[in-house]
Amino acid sequence: MALPEQDAATVADYPEVEDNSNEKKRQLKNKIFKGIFFGAVLFSLLMLLILLVRIFTQGIGFLNWEFMTSFASRNADEAGIQAAIVGTFWMMVVTAPVAFVLGVGTAVYLEEYAPTNKFTALIQMNISNLAGVPSIVFGLLGLTIFVRELSMGRSVLAGGLTMALLILPIIVVASQEAIRSVPSEMREASFGMGATKWQTMFRIIFPAALPGILTGNILALSRAIGETAPLIMIGALTYIAFLPDNVFSQFTVMPIQIFNWTSRPQEEFHFIAAAGIIVLLAMLLLMNSIAVWIRNKFQQRF
Amino acid sequence: MQSEKKRDTMLQTEDNRSTNQVKKETSNVYKVDKLNLWYGKDQALKDITLDIPEKTVTAIIGPSGCGKSTFIKTLNRLTEMVPIVKTSGEVYYRDNNIFNKKFSVEKLRTKVGMVFQKPNPFPKSIYENVVYGPRIHGIKDKKVLDEIVERSLKDAALWDEVKDRLKENAFGLSGGQQQRLCIARCLAIEPDVLLMDEPTSALDPISTLKIEELVQELKKKYSIIIVTHNMQQAGRISDRTAFFLNGEVVEYDDTSNIFSSPQDQRTEDYVSGRFG
Incomplete structure (x- = not known):
């Protein structure tokens, strides 16, 4: 705080320093x-x-235990979010492994195996573009292919696969960045000892890139949990009074349930919608925290 | 085994008599014949032809950008990691054409280990770093692996410093220790040739001295090809020296000749420090 005064004094002491406006x-x-x-x-x-x-x-x-363990109801006092929570978990059971395998596989191919030519550049460009496609378009894709063409119906499987497609570009890009951040000296060292590409990939690159890959996957999944539009498109139900028990069950998820409650005229439903949002936000916060924790704990500094 | 030991001792006594003289009857590990290499349109190596004898230290010297690193990386085909590289000419490793598809690149690299400019241990424990090579070649027996770790680290003059902390991460070692760990990692698969690409350029003088002493020790068992831009280092540790300039071999001779009576004016200018 005393600094400006000191400056003024210095200027006064040395008049030859011009006051530059x-x-x-x-x-x-x-x-x-x-x-x-x-x-x-x-x-x-x-x-x-x-x-x-x-x-x-x-x-x-x-927000209380009854809310967490009740099914949806016409009566706001008895309505709960259990079916939606369980539905969201079931959807993740389908989405997470499918998106992980396809996304990381694509990233590995593009980074380690693909030749540098125009075709690879085209794929790369389109993956970046896919990340910007509106989610409702993915819903339409899911409706056409999974629900109708492959006759999966309005099942957990169809919804989960649609979500997997939706978050695939995010996972591919995040995984590519994680793989690229492993220094090429590691590859040289491994190849230099007579390791094959697969051995180098599996033993050196993948373990080093895994924290980044996992972080990207978790963040992508938390996006999938919050998405509503594509599931409305494929017709996930808003009122079910049972829990999905396999991947062919009908289901609902949290954002759809919340959307349904907020669109009702009775004010009580708006309050339980807010309670539902708290549960959803808590879940997202938890997942993002795990992602940050993994990144900080396991990320290698080269 | 017996005869090899005998030859080692013979070499040793010979070494004692005159350090920088090469036995004429030793066979060659590498025969390079009219090797050319291009990065896209830029030619990095021009008609390189030279033979590299076994169980000696061959130094490659020359100013930056003269192709010395490119040359040494061609010897184990690591240059192929850069997609735009094209080569012509032949390189024979113990009479095997290394560009021949029948001689797999993995086999070549198993026989020819490499130590890099910057120490590059894997982000694993010291132990895991050393057993990486044996593991990828299928050795699973814990006892055998333990023996390999001890032998390799002893050969790389690192055992006494790390024997109590083999399970610790290799990144905790100093730069010089990391580089010796990288040498131990190479030795673990018992190669025939060791390629060293400016192995001391990132190290302090004491670590450099340790590596240089190590090289003298290792040449009893291995053929060593070392790239260096430090002429004193080449003079201290090598038996043969090749002087590279603009992708060409200007002169290749016994190190003592290169430094005392070079045949080519450019070599003389370089070794006397007039350029480079």
């Missing part, structure tokens, strides 16, 4: 831009805070 202008500009950027951060934080406060004040009263 441009200097002040630049300092001011510097401060203004800092203010703008901080304001941008503040705005989004404020919005998040308002959202959280609103949801918590509305929903916390309805």
Whole structure:
């Protein structure tokens, strides 16, 4: 705080130092831009805070064990989210392994095996584009292929596979980045000892890239948990009074259940929707925390 | 085995008499015949023709960008990791054409180990680093692996420093120790040739000295080809020296000749420090 005074004193002591007016202008500009950027951060934080406060004040009263273990109901007092929670888990059981195997497999091929030619570049470009395709389009794809063409019906399997397709581009890109971050010296060292490509991949590259790959997968899955549009498209139900017991069961998931409650006219349903959102947010926060924890704990520094 | 030991001792006594003289009757590990190499359109190696004798230290010297690293990486075909590389000419490793499809690249690299410019241990324990080679070649017996670890680390003059912490991560070692670990990792699969690509350029003088002493020890058992841009180092540790300039071999002779009476003016300019 004493610094500006000191500066002034220095200028006074050495009059030959010119008072450059441009200097002040630049300092001011510097401060203004800092203010703008901080304001941008503040705005989004404020919005998040308002959202959280609103949801918590509305929903916390309805959040209890009965809510967690009841089925949906016409009566707001008896309505619960159990079927949606279990439905979400079932969907993840299908989505996670399918998306992991296909996504990581694609990433490994593109990074380690694919020749550098125009065809590879085309695939690469389209994967990046796929990440930007609206989720409802994936819903349409799932409806056409899985529900109708492969006659899976409105099942967990059809929904899970659709979600797997939706998050595939995210997983591919994240896994590619993780694989690329393993230094080429590791490859050289392994190849230099007579290891085959597969041995190098399996024993060196993959273990080193795994934390990054897992982080990408978990973040992609948490996106899948929050998605609603594609599942509405393939016709996941909004009212079921039973738990799915295999991959061919009909099902519902949390965001669909929440959407359904908020679209009802009675105000009580809006409160239990808020309670549902709290459960969903808690789940997403948990998954993202796990992702961050894995990244911090296992990421190798080369 | 017996005769090999005998020859080792013969070599040793010979070494004692005159360090930098090569026995004329030793056979060659490498025969390079008119090797050319291009990165895309840029030619990095031009008509390289030379023979590399076994159980000697051959130094490759030359200014930056003269193709010395490219040359040594061609000897175990690591240059092929760069997709735009094209080669012509022949390289024979003990009479096997290394570019011949019947002689697999994995087999070549099993016989020809490599130590790199920057120490590059795997992000695993010291023990796991050393057994990596034997494991990929199918050795599973714990007892055998333990023996290999002890022998390799002893041969790389690292055993006494790490024997109590074999399970610790290799990244915890100092740079010089990491480089000796990389040498131990190569020795674990008992190669025939050791390629060293400026192995001391990232190390401090004391670690450099240790590696140089190690090289003198290792040449009793292995043929060593070492790239260095440190001429004093080449003079200290090598028996034969090849001087590379702009992708060509300017001169290749006994190290003592290269440094005392070079035939080519460019060699003389380089070794006397006038350029490079």
